[in-house]
Amino acid sequence: MRKIVIAGNWKMYKTGAESLEFLKGFTSSLTETPEEREVVLCVPFTSLAVLSKNLHGGRVRLGAQNVHWQESGAYTGEISGPMLAELGVRYVVIGHSERRQYFGETDETVNLRLLAAQKYGLIPILCVGETKQQRDAGETETHIFSQLAQDLVDVDQEKLVIAYEPIWAIGTGDTCETKEANRVIGLIRSKLSNPDVPIQYGGSVKPENIDEVMAQPEIDGVLVGGASLESASFSRIVNYN
Numbered sequence: 001m002r003k004i005v006i007a008g009n010w011k012m013y014k015t016g017a018e019s020l021e022f023l024k025g026f027t028s029s030l031t032e033t034p035e036e037r038e039v040v041l042c043v044p045f046t047s048l049a050v051l052s053k054n055l056h057g058g059r060v061r062l063g064a065q066n067v068h069w070q071e072s073g074a075y076t077g078e079i080s081g082p083m084l085a086e087l088g089v090r091y092v093v094i095g096h097s098e099r100r101q102y103f104g105e106t107d108e109t110v111n112l113r114l115l116a117a118q119k120y121g122l123i124p125i126l127c128v129g130e131t132k133q134q135r136d137a138g139e140t141e142t143h144i145f146s147q148l149a150q151d152l153v154d155v156d157q158e159k160l161v162i163a164y165e166p167i168w169a170i171g172t173g174d175t176c177e178t179k180e181a182n183r184v185i186g187l188i189r190s191k192l193s194n195p196d197v198p199i200q201y202g203g204s205v206k207p208e209n210i211d212e213v214m215a216q217p218e219i220d221g222v223l224v225g226g227a228s229l230e231s232a233s234f235s236r237i238v239n240y241n
C-alpha cells in the first residue's frame, strides 16, 4: 500500500507568530483526518523552530524547504541535516522549480542534497516537472526522465517522496488536467525501482479541485503552495473526500 502524503509548501511566507496563529486553527481540523494520511507543513526555517516547540506530538509533521549536503562548514545562508533533525523535522523539499530557477540548483546539487537528507534521517520530497515551453515542444517525458536519472543516483527509494509539479501550473491557477497529471505520474513510477514511492501532484491545488486530484489512481498526495497558507483551505485539502 502506498502512503498518502499531503504537504503544504509555505515558501517564503509567514513569520513565527503567523505560523502559530495558523497552527491554532489547523490542528483542531485534523481530528477528522484519516490516520493513514501523512500531513506535512514545509515552512521557513524560522517557523520550523517555532512550530517544533508547539506541535506537542500531534499529527502534523514538519518539513524544511532545503538542506545542504555538508554537515557543517563555511556555506553562508545554507542549513544542514543535523540542524533540521534536531528540530524534529521529518521531510525536506528538494529541487523545487523555484530553487532550480532562481538559486542555481542543478540536478547534480539536487542529488547531493537528496543523499544528505537521507543520511541525516530526513525524507526528501523531490520535485520534478516541465516548463510550458518543454510541454509545448513535446519534451515533457524526456525532461522528467532526465531529471529522475540524474537526481536519483544512489538515492534510497524506500525513503523518498516525489512531487510532479508542472512549472506552468505553479501559482497560476492553471491546474494540469487531473488525467494528464495521473498519466505523467504513472510514467514517473515506471522509472522507479520501488513502485511504492508516494508520488504527489503539485500546481494550483485548492479546495475546489482536491477531490478530483485525489480520485486519480496514480496520485498519492499533493504538494500545495498558496492554498496551504490558510488553515481553513488547507484543512479542506487534508480532509479530501
Ligand SMILES: O=C(CO)COP(=O)(O)O
Pocket: 009, 096, 165, 169, 170, 171, 172, 173, 202, 203, 204, 205, 223, 224, 225, 226, 227
Ligand atoms: O509550488 C507549489 C508547491 O510546491 C505549488 O504552488 P501553488 O499551489 O501555489 O500553485
